[in-house]
Amino acid sequence: MSVTLDQGRDEPQLVFESMNSTGLDLETSDLVRNYMLMGCPMTEQNTLYVDYWLPMERVLGNLSFDAFLHDWMVVTLKKPVTKGRAMYTEFKRFAADSSMPRMERTHNLLENMLEYAGYYAAIKGIASAGSGDANVDRRLASIQTLDSTVTDPMLLYMFAAWKHERITRDGLLRMLADLESYLFRRMVCSVSSNGLNKLVPSLIAKLESAEDDPAETFAALLLTETAKATRMPTDKEFRQALLGENLYRPASRCKYLLAGLENHNHPKDPRSFDEYTVEHIMPQNAMAHAEWRDMLSDPGRFPLLVNSLGNLTLTAYNSELSDGTFEHKKNRAIGGYNSEYLSISAELHDATQWDEQAIARRGARLADLALQVWTSPTAGEQAMQTLRSRNLSQGEREQNAVDFADLCKRGILTAGDMLESRYAGVIATATVTEDRRIRLSNGEIFDSPSGAFRRARMLETGEDKQVNGWTVWKVADGGTLDELRQVSNNISLRRSFWNGLYKYAATRPDFVAVYGDPSGRKTNSDTWISFGVGSGFCHPDGALNIRDGYITVDLYFIDTFQYTKLYGMKDSVERMLSALGEATWDEPEADKKNRHLLVRHDVDFSDGMTEAYQWMTDGLLVMRSVYDLLV
Structure with missing residues (x-):
C-alpha cells in the first residue's frame, strides 16, 4: 500500500500514527523515531538517521530500544514514566517544550540520546561498549545479575555522572556497591520492588540538586x-532472613549469594562460577538413605535444613556428587569436598558428619560474612543533617495555609468535579479545571473560590460584593469548600504529628537500633504509619484519630496462622503491653482477612505532643518485642 501526501497540507506524523492506530502495535521507539524525523526535510531526515538513529540501534544491539528510551526519559525528566503509548505522549510533550528551532532541537535531542545509548549499553553489559574500567564493569555485571530493571535509570544516571566527571571513580564504585547491597538485602528479605519506580526518579532529582559529595548523599x-x-533492611533483618528463609529458590539468586560470599575472599582475582551450580551438601532426597537419616537427631527438621544457607555450596560436579553419602562427597578424587577448596565450604574438610549443628554453625558464619559483603551504607553527619534539614523544611512548608489548588493537589478535589452555589438567590455552577482552578459556566477561570463567586454574582445580579466563597460553594455531597478545607487542615495536623514523631524517635537510641533513624522519613499525611520488621506476615503500625482524640499502636497480621499462634500466648503478651494500656484483640476465628492486636491511648491534639510521641515510640518498641515471640 502506498499513500500520497499533499505537501503543505498533510502532517506526515499524524498520518503515520493514525494509520497504525488500528493495526499492529508499534514500538514506542518507532513512534519516537518518526516523530523526530518526519518533521524535517528529506535530506535532513537521512542525515539524522545515519548520524544518530542508526548508531543508536547498533550500539544497543539486541537490547530493547524501548527499555533504553524509558530509562533515558526517567533520567532526563527525573520523574516516573509510564511505559507504552503514554511514554510516547510524554516524549512528544517534552520534545516540544523548547523555544529552539525544530532542527536544532531535534539535533540536540538525538545527540543526547546517542550519548546515553552508549552508557546504557555499558551498564547492561554490552562488551563493545564497556566502561573502560574492569572494576566498574564487574560491579555493573554483578548488579545486572539481580535482574532489577526498575533501578536501571539510577545506574544510567550514575554512569553518566561519572563520565561527565561529576562523580569520581571511587565515588561511583561506592554508589554501585551501596545500590547492590540495597537491592540484594530487599530481595532476601522479600520486600516488593513496587515502590522503586517512584523512588528512583526521586533519588535522581535529589542527587542532581545535592551540594554534598554525590556518594555521601546517595x-x-x-x-x-x-x-x-x-527502606533498606537492617543488619538484623538481613541476617535473620538469611538464616530463616528458603535460600535455594530462585537458584540464580542463591548462586549469586554463594559466589559473592566466595569472591569476598578474592577481591583482586574474583573467580568465575559460570560452570558451577548450587550443591546441597545434605542432598534433597537424603531421607531416602539411612546414612543421612542417622545424622539427624530429628529427621522431621530436614525440610527446614536442606535449603538453608548452611547446607548450600557451589560445585562444578553436581551430577557426580549427586545423592552420595557425606563420606563419598568428601573423598571423591575429582570434585570432592576435600579436593576442591572453596572458602565458603572450609568446614567440610574437617567434618566427619553433616548434622543439624554443623549446618547451623556454617550458616551463622556465612550470614555474618554476608553482612560484610552486602554492607549497610555509611554517611557522614553533614550529609545526614543536610537531608534532615531539607525534609524538615519541606514538612513546614506543607503545613502552611491551604488554598484551592491545595485541595486538588491533595486529592480532595479532582478535575471535572462540579461546584454549585445558591447563596442569596444566586444560582451559580462551576467546574474544577485540570490546572486546579475554578471555571464558571461562562468559561471564565479563577484561582480562588471568593473571586469566582464574586464574578458569578455580578453576572447574575450586577452586584459587585465580596463574599467568602469558601462558605457558599458546595460539592456534590452538599459539603462546602470550607468543610473540605477543614479536612485538609487535619491532613496538615497529621503531617505535623508524624514529623514530630520522627524527630522525637530519632533521639531514642533504642528506637533507632530497632527501626533505624526515622528523621529523614518522608512527610506522611495518612492516619497510620508502618514500620518493617523484615517479616511478610505482620508489621507494627502507629495510628491517630484526630476527631475522636486518640492514638494507637498495633501489630497488623495478614497471616492468620501466626496471629493464632500469638493469641495462644495472650497472657504473656498482655503483661508485656500492660504499661501501655489495655490490649484489644481480634478473635482468631473472626470472618475477616486480617487481624489486629491493638492498644489505644487518649490524646488532646490541641496540646503539646511530647507525651504522645513518647507513648507511641515506647509502644512500637514493645510491639517489636511481641513480634519477636514468633521468630
Whole structure:
C-alpha cells in the first residue's frame, strides 16, 4: 500500500500514527523515531538517521530500544514514566517544550540520546561498549545479575555522572556497591520492588540538586529512606532472613549469594562460577538413605535444613556428587569436598558428619560474612543533617495555609468535579479545571473560590460584593469548600504529628537500633504509619484519630496462622503491653482477612505532643518485642 501526501497540507506524523492506530502495535521507539524525523526535510531526515538513529540501534544491539528510551526519559525528566503509548505522549510533550528551532532541537535531542545509548549499553553489559574500567564493569555485571530493571535509570544516571566527571571513580564504585547491597538485602528479605519506580526518579532529582559529595548523599538518602516499601533492611533483618528463609529458590539468586560470599575472599582475582551450580551438601532426597537419616537427631527438621544457607555450596560436579553419602562427597578424587577448596565450604574438610549443628554453625558464619559483603551504607553527619534539614523544611512548608489548588493537589478535589452555589438567590455552577482552578459556566477561570463567586454574582445580579466563597460553594455531597478545607487542615495536623514523631524517635537510641533513624522519613499525611520488621506476615503500625482524640499502636497480621499462634500466648503478651494500656484483640476465628492486636491511648491534639510521641515510640518498641515471640 502506498499513500500520497499533499505537501503543505498533510502532517506526515499524524498520518503515520493514525494509520497504525488500528493495526499492529508499534514500538514506542518507532513512534519516537518518526516523530523526530518526519518533521524535517528529506535530506535532513537521512542525515539524522545515519548520524544518530542508526548508531543508536547498533550500539544497543539486541537490547530493547524501548527499555533504553524509558530509562533515558526517567533520567532526563527525573520523574516516573509510564511505559507504552503514554511514554510516547510524554516524549512528544517534552520534545516540544523548547523555544529552539525544530532542527536544532531535534539535533540536540538525538545527540543526547546517542550519548546515553552508549552508557546504557555499558551498564547492561554490552562488551563493545564497556566502561573502560574492569572494576566498574564487574560491579555493573554483578548488579545486572539481580535482574532489577526498575533501578536501571539510577545506574544510567550514575554512569553518566561519572563520565561527565561529576562523580569520581571511587565515588561511583561506592554508589554501585551501596545500590547492590540495597537491592540484594530487599530481595532476601522479600520486600516488593513496587515502590522503586517512584523512588528512583526521586533519588535522581535529589542527587542532581545535592551540594554534598554525590556518594555521601546517595548513602544518606538510602539510610533516611524509611518508608516500608522503599527502606533498606537492617543488619538484623538481613541476617535473620538469611538464616530463616528458603535460600535455594530462585537458584540464580542463591548462586549469586554463594559466589559473592566466595569472591569476598578474592577481591583482586574474583573467580568465575559460570560452570558451577548450587550443591546441597545434605542432598534433597537424603531421607531416602539411612546414612543421612542417622545424622539427624530429628529427621522431621530436614525440610527446614536442606535449603538453608548452611547446607548450600557451589560445585562444578553436581551430577557426580549427586545423592552420595557425606563420606563419598568428601573423598571423591575429582570434585570432592576435600579436593576442591572453596572458602565458603572450609568446614567440610574437617567434618566427619553433616548434622543439624554443623549446618547451623556454617550458616551463622556465612550470614555474618554476608553482612560484610552486602554492607549497610555509611554517611557522614553533614550529609545526614543536610537531608534532615531539607525534609524538615519541606514538612513546614506543607503545613502552611491551604488554598484551592491545595485541595486538588491533595486529592480532595479532582478535575471535572462540579461546584454549585445558591447563596442569596444566586444560582451559580462551576467546574474544577485540570490546572486546579475554578471555571464558571461562562468559561471564565479563577484561582480562588471568593473571586469566582464574586464574578458569578455580578453576572447574575450586577452586584459587585465580596463574599467568602469558601462558605457558599458546595460539592456534590452538599459539603462546602470550607468543610473540605477543614479536612485538609487535619491532613496538615497529621503531617505535623508524624514529623514530630520522627524527630522525637530519632533521639531514642533504642528506637533507632530497632527501626533505624526515622528523621529523614518522608512527610506522611495518612492516619497510620508502618514500620518493617523484615517479616511478610505482620508489621507494627502507629495510628491517630484526630476527631475522636486518640492514638494507637498495633501489630497488623495478614497471616492468620501466626496471629493464632500469638493469641495462644495472650497472657504473656498482655503483661508485656500492660504499661501501655489495655490490649484489644481480634478473635482468631473472626470472618475477616486480617487481624489486629491493638492498644489505644487518649490524646488532646490541641496540646503539646511530647507525651504522645513518647507513648507511641515506647509502644512500637514493645510491639517489636511481641513480634519477636514468633521468630
